[in-house]
Amino acid sequence: MHIHRLDSANRRDLRRYIDFPFQLYRESGLWVPPFVGEMRAQLDLNRHPFYEHSEAAFFLALEGGEVVGRIAALDNAHYNEYHQKRTAFFCHFDVVNDPAASRALFDAAFDWARGRGLDEMWGPQGLVAADGKGLLVEGFEHRPALGIAYNYPYYSELVEDAGFEKGVDLVSCYTNREMEVSERFLRVAEKVRRREGFRIVRFRNKTDLRAVVPLITDIYNKAFAEVQGYVPLTETETRVIADRIISVADPSLIAMLMKGDEVAGFAITYPDLSAAIQRCKGRMWPLGWYYLMREFKRTPWLNYNGGGILAQYRGVGGDALLYVELYHMLIDHPQYQHADLVQIQETNTRMMQELQLVQVKPYKRHRVYRRSLR
Numbered sequence: 001m002h003i004h005r006l007d008s009a010n011r012r013d014l015r016r017y018i019d020f021p022f023q024l025y026r027e028s029g030l031w032v033p034p035f036v037g038e039m040r041a042q043l044d045l046n047r048h049p050f051y052e053h054s055e056a057a058f059f060l061a062l063e064g065g066e067v068v069g070r071i072a073a074l075d076n077a078h079y080n081e082y083h084q085k086r087t088a089f090f091c092h093f094d095v096v097n098d099p100a101a102s103r104a105l106f107d108a109a110f111d112w113a114r115g116r117g118l119d120e121m122w123g124p125q126g127l128v129a130a131d132g133k134g135l136l137v138e139g140f141e142h143r144p145a146l147g148i149a150y151n152y153p154y155y156s157e158l159v160e161d162a163g164f165e166k167g168v169d170l171v172s173c174y175t176n177r178e179m180e181v182s183e184r185f186l187r188v189a190e191k192v193r194r195r196e197g198f199r200i201v202r203f204r205n206k207t208d209l210r211a212v213v214p215l216i217t218d219i220y221n222k223a224f225a226e227v228q229g230y231v232p233l234t235e236t237e238t239r240v241i242a243d244r245i246i247s248v249a250d251p252s253l254i255a256m257l258m259k260g261d262e263v264a265g266f267a268i269t270y271p272d273l274s275a276a277i278q279r280c281k282g283r284m285w286p287l288g289w290y291y292l293m294r295e296f297k298r299t300p301w302l303n304y305n306g307g308g309i310l311a312q313y314r315g316v317g318g319d320a321l322l323y324v325e326l327y328h329m330l331i332d333h334p335q336y337q338h339a340d341l342v343q344i345q346e347t348n349t350r351m352m353q354e355l356q357l358v359q360v361k362p363y364k365r366h367r368v369y370r371r372s373l374r
Helices: 011-024 036-042 077-083 099-115 156-160 183-196 205-211 213-223 235-248 274-279 287-297 320-329 348-357
Strands: 002-005 055-063 064-074 087-095 120-124 135-138 167-177 198-201 254-259 262-271 300-310 338-345 361-372
Touching: 002 099, 011 036, 011 055, 011 064, 011 087, 036 077, 055 099, 055 338, 064 099, 077 087, 087 099, 087 156, 099 156, 135 156, 156 361, 183 198, 183 320, 213 235, 213 262, 213 300, 235 262, 235 338, 235 348, 254 300, 254 320, 262 320, 274 287, 274 338, 320 338, 320 348
Parallel strands: 087 120, 300 338
Antiparallel strands: 002 055, 055 064, 064 087, 120 361, 135 361, 167 338, 167 361, 198 254, 254 262, 262 300
């Protein structure tokens, strides 16, 4: 077993690093590849905004010249400065079912992190907030939502073998057009809307949507401070995330909750294009855009993938109005039959309890692990 540190300027290294999971999951009908262009950007030290403030190292496990695993270790200086921590993160963890390969990869990541004075490691967690977090530990029979990880069941055993323990779980929930929201719930939400001066704003086109990105970013930075791994978004990170969301968005499915003239919250929903990404193997050329546009018009799935509300409007009706809006996004569009509410942190007990009121059921679970490096 040989561990090779990636040279980001070496095209062969980049190709092997990016191509490995395509080989590993070639027999899987559920794995959804990343966009290859986005993966290349994450490995480009001169292109991705993460490297404006932080550093990363990428490793390949080789056996007999063949790639059998990969991992990235991150030193997110922005996160550590904000939280006054010395935390490393790992991501891009893919490996054959071989504890020797897994241990060698993690040992390389641990050594790199310790060499930078870091004393704990969390993961999987990517370079920016929009990267899906955690290992899938429940719900292996389901295809993942767009941008969310799928992995083989043995991954958790290998991560725990490397000394990691559970940090926090992220729960994804399922609902469909048969979801029931009681008339009483709808009446109460409407009464709150009128009494408190709330209103919902939808968008006509992507230009209008892009114009409010700074407002949504401000709400994110205020509403998500208690979420594991939170760090305020930089301007360039905001631009990267906005470009990613807008590229797959239907503006009419994105809502802002207003309190008078101020933004109180938001909900980001978009058509699930995972089947098209599988079809084009994560590549836009030559037919990727065709597959994506076709799936955009025919997918029966919605992803509720991002939302937040300022703390002062939680429990006083603002969150109920967003739930009603999510309900209408599904019910009012005949194309959609199913919906995935993506990665709700399990410690958000209020939201989990509220979702039960509208018969939204947990069905997938991702786990973010942690380990001391001392």
